[in-house]
Structure formats: structure tokens, C-alpha cells
Amino acid sequence: MAIREGITTLCYLERDDNYLMLHRISKKNDINKDKWIGVGGHLEDNESPEECIKREIYEETGFNIELESLEYRAVITFVSEKGDYEMMNLFTAKAPDSEPKECDEGKLEWVPKAEVYNLNLWEGDKIFLRRLAESRKFFSMKLVYDKEDKLIEAFLDGRDLMK
Amino acid sequence: MAIREGITTLCYLERDDNYLMLHRISKKNDINKDKWIGVGGHLEDNESPEECIKREIYEETGFNIELESLEYRAVITFVSEKGDYEMMNLFTAKAPDSEPKECDEGKLEWVPKAEVYNLNLWEGDKIFLRRLAESRKFFSMKLVYDKEDKLIEAFLDGRDLMK
Numbered sequence: 001m002a003i004r005e006g007i008t009t010l011c012y013l014e015r016d017d018n019y020l021m022l023h024r025i026s027k028k029n030d031i032n033k034d035k036w037i038g039v040g041g042h043l044e045d046n047e048s049p050e051e052c053i054k055r056e057i058y059e060e061t062g063f064n065i066e067l068e069s070l071e072y073r074a075v076i077t078f079v080s081e082k083g084d085y086e087m088m089n090l091f092t093a094k095a096p097d098s099e100p101k102e103c104d105e106g107k108l109e110w111v112p113k114a115e116v117y118n119l120n121l122w123e124g125d126k127i128f129l130r131r132l133a134e135s136r137k138f139f140s141m142k143l144v145y146d147k148e149d150k151l152i153e154a155f156l157d158g159r160d161l162m163k
Numbered sequence: 164m165a166i167r168e169g170i171t172t173l174c175y176l177e178r179d180d181n182y183l184m185l186h187r188i189s190k191k192n193d194i195n196k197d198k199w200i201g202v203g204g205h206l207e208d209n210e211s212p213e214e215c216i217k218r219e220i221y222e223e224t225g226f227n228i229e230l231e232s233l234e235y236r237a238v239i240t241f242v243s244e245k246g247d248y249e250m251m252n253l254f255t256a257k258a259p260d261s262e263p264k265e266c267d268e269g270k271l272e273w274v275p276k277a278e279v280y281n282l283n284l285w286e287g288d289k290i291f292l293r294r295l296a297e298s299r300k301f302f303s304m305k306l307v308y309d310k311e312d313k314l315i316e317a318f319l320d321g322r323d324l325m326k
Contacts, residue, residue: 004169007250046248048240048305050321067321072303075238075252077211085209087170087250089238138301140235142211158213158230 003042008088009053010040011070012132013061013095018110020061020095021119026106031084036111036119039103040088049089057093061108062101069094073132077142078124080149092132123151131156166205171251172216173203174233175295176224176258181273183224183258184282189269194247199274199282202266203251212252220256224271225264232257236295240305241287243312255295286314294319 013020022039024032039060043052050070057065074090100108111119113133117126124143131139144153154161176183185202187195202223206215213233220228237253263271274282276296280289287306294302307316317324 004248004250006167007170046240046242046307048318048321049238049250049303050318051305054321070321072238072301072320075212075235077209079209085167087167087212138235140212142214144209155211155213157235158211158217158233 002045004044004047006085006087007043008040008086009043009049009056009091010038010076010088011053011057011091011093012038012129013057013063013065013093015095015110017113019113019116020100021109021111021116022060022103022106023109023119024106026104030105032122034120036116036121037125039108049091053089053091053093060100060103060105063096063098065093065096071136072138073136074128074139074141076124076128077140078145079142079153080145081147081152082145090128090132122149124154127154127156127161165208167207167210169248169250170206171203171249172206172212172219172254173201173239173251174216174220174254174256175201175292176220176226176228176256178258178273180276182276182279183263184272184274184279185223185266185269186272186282187269189267193268195285197283199279199284200288202271212254216252216254216256223263223266223268226259226261228256228259234299235301236299237291237302237304239287239291240303241308242305243308244310244315245308253291253295285312287317290317290319290324 021036023036041056070093076088078086142155146152184199204219233256239251241249305318309315
């Protein structure tokens with residue numbers, strides 16, 4: 001199996017007005033340790049973003065997501081002054097009616113969309129979550145973090161959001 | 164300078180009803196040798212897709228493209244049974260009124276959109292060029308080539324186009 005270095009997917013599964021959030025408390029040395037994020041992971045072998053996110057959703061929740069319910073919402077470029085670089089393909093999807101299975105990467109919880117901002121999120125995630133709520137138009141975002149994980153730059157479709 | 168392995172950008176610059184096409188006749192050992200494509204190239208360092216395509220357009224045409232005229236149209240996953248893998252971020256953009264400078268990667272030519280299909284194109288490029296003409300909605304496409312560069316699989320937003 002080949003991991004596509006620097007290319008990932010993330011999905012916020014939707015049910016009613018909730019997102020399925022993953023509290024990353026299980027893995028040691030997790031870059032997302034103790035943060036709340038969606039489900040997802042690295043592209044493997046020759047996967048497209050859709051193939052990757054369908055596999056990751058299945059592995060982490062047990063849900064077999066229909067293609068029709070999957071929506072490709074954004075590409076997020078993460079840069080860290082620690083040296084990390086990641087191009088993340090961001091999806092939302094309608095969740096099935098069943099409950100997710102236990103996830104070995106953390107604890108899954110349905111959280112009302114309006115309340116996700118109160119969780120321990122990456123600063124930049126709050127920015128793209130707000131954009132997801134405001135518009136269904138595809139967007140591109142670049143988020144730059146310093147060595148202390150502080151967000152220092154944010155661009156939406158190339159426009160500087162911090163000016 | 165770090166090249167982001169497997170992540171590229173491509174742009175079809177538009178003027179009236181033409182695309183600016185690049186006939187790749189200049190470089191030896193060019194995977195696109197003798198093919199007609201848009202302008203673009205590999206992501207470098209910590210570039211976002213927009214930053215990369217703006218730089219590539221400037222290097223290959225001399226055009227300084229405004230962000231407002233740039234439109235992020237698709238992500239294309241290329242797989243070749245030769246072992247190549249590429250995630251290509253596809254843009255279109257309104258070209259300025261001036262003429263492009265000479266490009267050292269090939270010959271630039273304005274080609275009416277309806278006539279690009281008569282050029283020596285990759286088979287899969289014809290499919291995404293048709294999709295660009297049909298809809299402005301963002302899409303994801305996966306194109307798989309065999310060892311003889313024959314297109315053997317094509318998916319639009321995860322749906323098999325060859326069935």
C-alpha cells in the first residue's frame with residue numbers, strides 16, 4: 001500500500017442539524033491529539049478523493065455512504081512552519097439513519113452545527129466550517145500555522161482573510 | 164525548492180471563445196510530448212493551487228492573472244498503469260488583452276473551443292473539456308490509462324462514465 005504523501009480527505013457527516021465529530025483521544029503522537037475533527041485520512045494507492053473518503057468513512061464509522069449523498073466542498077491547503085504540508089479534500093455527506101460503530105481513532109459524537117465552534121478545534125477549521133455553513137459553492141482555502149500551532153495566515157480563494 | 168510530488172495545476176486561459184493551448188513540442192522526455200494542453204505545472208514549496216497556477220501562468224505566458232478572473236473548476240485524478248499518479252487542480256481564467264510571450268515548453272496558440280477536440284489531446288482531456296463546456300459546477304474526475312496510454316477508466320464525481 002502506498003500512502004499519497006500530503007494528500008488527505010475529510011468529511012463532516014450530517015444528520016438533521018448535527019455534524020458527526022470525532023474527538024481524537026485514542027492515538028498517541030496524533031497531530032490532531034484532543035482536537036475534534038471530521039472523519040478522513042490519507043489517500044492510498046491510486047484512490048481519487050471520493051474513493052478515499054468513502055473508504056475512510058467506512059473504516060471509521062461503518063457507514064457505507066452513497067455517492068449521491070457525498071458533496072465535494074473544498075480543497076484546503078495546510079502549511080505549518082513546523083514543516084508539515086497537506087492538501088485536504090473536504091466533503092460533507094448525508095449520514096444514514098443507523099448509528100456509527102466505535103472508532104479506534106477517537107470518540108464519535110453528534111454535535112449541533114451551531115455548537116461545534118465551542119469544541120477544541122483548530123483555529124482554521126472554524127473558518128472553513130463557517131464557510132461551509134454560509135455557502136454551498138466550492139472553495140479553496142489556505143491556512144498557515146506557526147511553530148506553536150497558532151494560525152498566522154488564512155486565504156479564501158486566494159484572498160487574504162486576515163487583512 | 165520542494166516539488167509537491169503528484170500535485171499539479173492546469174489552466175485553460177479564455178479569450179472570446181478560444182482557449183490558449185500549449186503545443187508541447189519543445190522539451191525532450193516530456194510525458195505530454197506533442198500533445199496540446201493548457202498551461203500549468205507542479206506545486207512548489209508551500210503553494211496553494213491558486214498560488215501555483217498564478218506562478219505557472221506568469222512563467223509560461225507572461226500574463227499576470229487577477230484572482231477574480233481565476234476559477235477553480237475541477238480536481239482530476241490521473242492514474243497510469245505505468246505507475247504514474249497525479250492530482251491535478253484544474254482552472255479556467257479570463258486572459259488579459261495582450262498577447263502571451265514565447266513559452267519555452269512549447270508553442271502557444273489561441274484555438275476556438277469547439278475545435279480543440281481536433282487537436283492531439285489526451286483521450287481523458289476531451290472528457291473534462293466537454294464537462295467544462297457543459298457546466299460551471301465544480302467536479303471531480305478520475306482517469307485511468309493503461310501502459311500504452313489508452314484510457315481504460317473514467318469517473319465523474321465517482322460515477323463510472325464507461326458503463
